[in-house]
Amino acid sequence: MVFYPPPWVPKLPFDPPDSVTVGEFMKSEIYGRRPIAKSRNPFTCGLTGRTYTVEESQNRTELLAKALSKIMGWEPNADSPWDKVIGVFSFNTIDYVPVLHAIHRLSGIATPANVAYSAGELEHQLRSSGAKALFTCVPVLDTALKAAKAVGIPEDKIFIMDVPLHAPKPSFKTVDDLIQIGRSVSDLEPLRWVKGQGARQVAFLCYSSGTSGLPKAVMISHRNVIANTMQYCIFENGGRKKVGVDTQVELGLLPFSHIYGLVVVAHSATWRGDEVIVLPKFELTDFLRAIERFKINHIPVVPPIVIRMLSSKDILKKYDLSSIRLLFTGAAPLGKETSDGLLEIYPTWKIGQGYGLTETSTVVCSTSEDDICPGTSGSLVPGARAKVEYGKPGELLVQSPSVVLGYLDNEKATAEAFVWDEDGRWMRTGDEVIVTKAPSGNEHITIVDRLKELIKVKGHQVAPAELEAHLLTHPLVDDCAVISIPDERDGEVPKAFVVTPASAAGRSDTEIAAEIVKHVQDHKAHYKWLKGGVEFIDAIPKSPSGKILRRLLRDKEKEARRVKGAKI
Missing domain, CATH: 3.30.300.30 (ANL, C-terminal domain)
Structure with missing residues (x-):
C-alpha cells in the first residue's frame, strides 16, 4: 500500500531548485529561507560563546573559498568536481558549515568523516573518495596525519578547523589563517551551472555504516540536501506556529559529519532562522551548562543521551532546563518506556522522533509538535511517499526528492538498493516498520528494527x-x-x-x-x-x-x- 503525508501537511510550494549549490540555496531568500534580517546568528560556540552573524558567516565562506582556490589551484568553473574533493575530519565547530560551503563554492565535493574513526578507517574514506586535502582539528590531528600520509595528502594541504583555548598554535594553517589569505585574493568568478546540474552533481560523500564490511560512500547531490531542508522545515512549520514559535535556539551537538546533524541541524535549523549552539562532543556537564546559559529551546539528540539523562537525575536537578520545549531524537529508535521515563522528570517537555537514512539525506518521517504519539516516528514529510502493508510489519520502501544518487563505484550495491514496480522506483530502506493510525487519526510510522538484526x-x-x-x-x-x-x-x-x-x-x-x-x-x-x-x-x-x-x-x-x- 502506498502512503502519503497527512492532509494537514502542506505540499512543497515548488520543486526544489536543481541548478544551485547548497550554499547558494542557504543564503538566498528567493527560495523561502527565513529573511536574513530576521534570523538569529546561525552558529554560536557553546563553550566560548564565539559567534558570527549570518552576513559574517557567509563572508567567511567566500574568503575560505578564495583561499582554497589559491592554495589548491582550483577555479569554480574549471575541472571536474571529482578532482576537487576535500575531507573534513573534525569535531563540530562554528566554521564547519562555512568550510563545506566554501568547497561547494569551487564546485567541489566535501566528504565529512566520522571523528571516531581510526587512522585506517579514515584512510579508507580519503582514498576511496579521492580527497586532495583535509580539514581536521587538534584533538584528532595525529590520526588525521597518519591517514593523510598513507593516501599522499601533503602536510601543506592539511588545515586546522579550530584551536582550543590556551592551546599552542599548530604548525598547520588554520581556518583563521585561510580567512586572512582570502582577504588578499581576487574575487572568484560566479559559478556557471547549467539547468539540472545541482540534481546530478555530488555535494557530499557521506559514508553509510552498513551492517558489514567497510562503509560505503553515498553520493548526495546538492538538490537532495536542498529538498530535505525544505521538506523538514515545511513539515515543522505547522507545529511551531501553533505553539507560537518564530525562531528558536537549538542544540548543535550531533556530529555534523553524520547526515542527521548535517541536514536536520546544520542546514534546516539555520535556513529557518534559528541559532545553533555548537558543542564538539557530548559531555554531560557541558551539555547541561549550554542549555542553561543559552536558554536552548530545542534539543535534537540520540537515544543514548536520553538514557544518560535518565541515569543522571541528581545532576540534572542542578541545572535550569526550563527553556526546553522539545526534545527530538533520531538515528535509532526511542522506546516508549524510555520516553515516558523522561516525561516523568520533565512533564512539560514534548518528545518527538524522526526517521531517515544517509541514503534519504535524512528525514523521511517526523513527529509534529501537535501530533505526538510516543514510540512512533511520526508522519511522512511533504514530497515523500512510502510503501508497506497497512497494519503489518514489513520493509519500508521510500520515494522522495531527497533519495540519493547511489553508492560511489559500487553498481551492485546501488542496484540492490532500489526496486521497481507499477508505482515506480522505490528505495529499499532495510528497516522493518509498521504503519498505524495515531489517536489524532493521522498515519504514523513505527520503526521495528533493522531487517538483518x-x-x-x-x-x-x-x-x-x-x-x-x-x-x-x-x-x-x-x-x-x-x-x-x-x-x-x-x-x-x-x-x-x-x-x-x-x-x-x-x-x-x-x-x-x-x-x-x-x-x-x-x-x-x-x-x-x-x-x-x-x-x-x-x-x-x-x-x-x-x-x-x-x-x-x-x-x-x-x-x-x-x-x-x-x-x-
Whole structure:
C-alpha cells in the first residue's frame, strides 16, 4: 500500500531548485529561507560563546573559498568536481558549515568523516573518495596525519578547523589563517551551472555504516540536501506556529559529519532562522551548562543521551532546563518506556522522533509538535511517499526528492538498493516498520528494527530495540544491547549485554541477571524471553550517531563460542 503525508501537511510550494549549490540555496531568500534580517546568528560556540552573524558567516565562506582556490589551484568553473574533493575530519565547530560551503563554492565535493574513526578507517574514506586535502582539528590531528600520509595528502594541504583555548598554535594553517589569505585574493568568478546540474552533481560523500564490511560512500547531490531542508522545515512549520514559535535556539551537538546533524541541524535549523549552539562532543556537564546559559529551546539528540539523562537525575536537578520545549531524537529508535521515563522528570517537555537514512539525506518521517504519539516516528514529510502493508510489519520502501544518487563505484550495491514496480522506483530502506493510525487519526510510522538484526525465534520475529527499551526501565540497567545467538531447539534466541549503574555495586552478577531475566518474563511473550542469558560489560559499543553496533557484539559472542568449542 502506498502512503502519503497527512492532509494537514502542506505540499512543497515548488520543486526544489536543481541548478544551485547548497550554499547558494542557504543564503538566498528567493527560495523561502527565513529573511536574513530576521534570523538569529546561525552558529554560536557553546563553550566560548564565539559567534558570527549570518552576513559574517557567509563572508567567511567566500574568503575560505578564495583561499582554497589559491592554495589548491582550483577555479569554480574549471575541472571536474571529482578532482576537487576535500575531507573534513573534525569535531563540530562554528566554521564547519562555512568550510563545506566554501568547497561547494569551487564546485567541489566535501566528504565529512566520522571523528571516531581510526587512522585506517579514515584512510579508507580519503582514498576511496579521492580527497586532495583535509580539514581536521587538534584533538584528532595525529590520526588525521597518519591517514593523510598513507593516501599522499601533503602536510601543506592539511588545515586546522579550530584551536582550543590556551592551546599552542599548530604548525598547520588554520581556518583563521585561510580567512586572512582570502582577504588578499581576487574575487572568484560566479559559478556557471547549467539547468539540472545541482540534481546530478555530488555535494557530499557521506559514508553509510552498513551492517558489514567497510562503509560505503553515498553520493548526495546538492538538490537532495536542498529538498530535505525544505521538506523538514515545511513539515515543522505547522507545529511551531501553533505553539507560537518564530525562531528558536537549538542544540548543535550531533556530529555534523553524520547526515542527521548535517541536514536536520546544520542546514534546516539555520535556513529557518534559528541559532545553533555548537558543542564538539557530548559531555554531560557541558551539555547541561549550554542549555542553561543559552536558554536552548530545542534539543535534537540520540537515544543514548536520553538514557544518560535518565541515569543522571541528581545532576540534572542542578541545572535550569526550563527553556526546553522539545526534545527530538533520531538515528535509532526511542522506546516508549524510555520516553515516558523522561516525561516523568520533565512533564512539560514534548518528545518527538524522526526517521531517515544517509541514503534519504535524512528525514523521511517526523513527529509534529501537535501530533505526538510516543514510540512512533511520526508522519511522512511533504514530497515523500512510502510503501508497506497497512497494519503489518514489513520493509519500508521510500520515494522522495531527497533519495540519493547511489553508492560511489559500487553498481551492485546501488542496484540492490532500489526496486521497481507499477508505482515506480522505490528505495529499499532495510528497516522493518509498521504503519498505524495515531489517536489524532493521522498515519504514523513505527520503526521495528533493522531487517538483518531481527531475531527469529521459532519463526517469531523479535526486535532487539523493543527488548532494549524494556530493559532500560529496570533500575539495574544503565545501558544495554540485545543480539541473537544460535539455539539448537529454537533456531535463535535473544541475549542481552548489560551495563549496570553504580548502585549495583556489591550485588552478584547472578542475582542481577536473574532479576533482569524475570523483568522480561513478567512483561513479554515467552518467545521474547532472554533465553540466551545476560552478560555484563563496561560499555555498549555505539556509533557517534547513537546506533548500537550490534555486529561488534555478535563478533564478540561468536569468538567466545568458538573458544568454548561450540558447534553453532
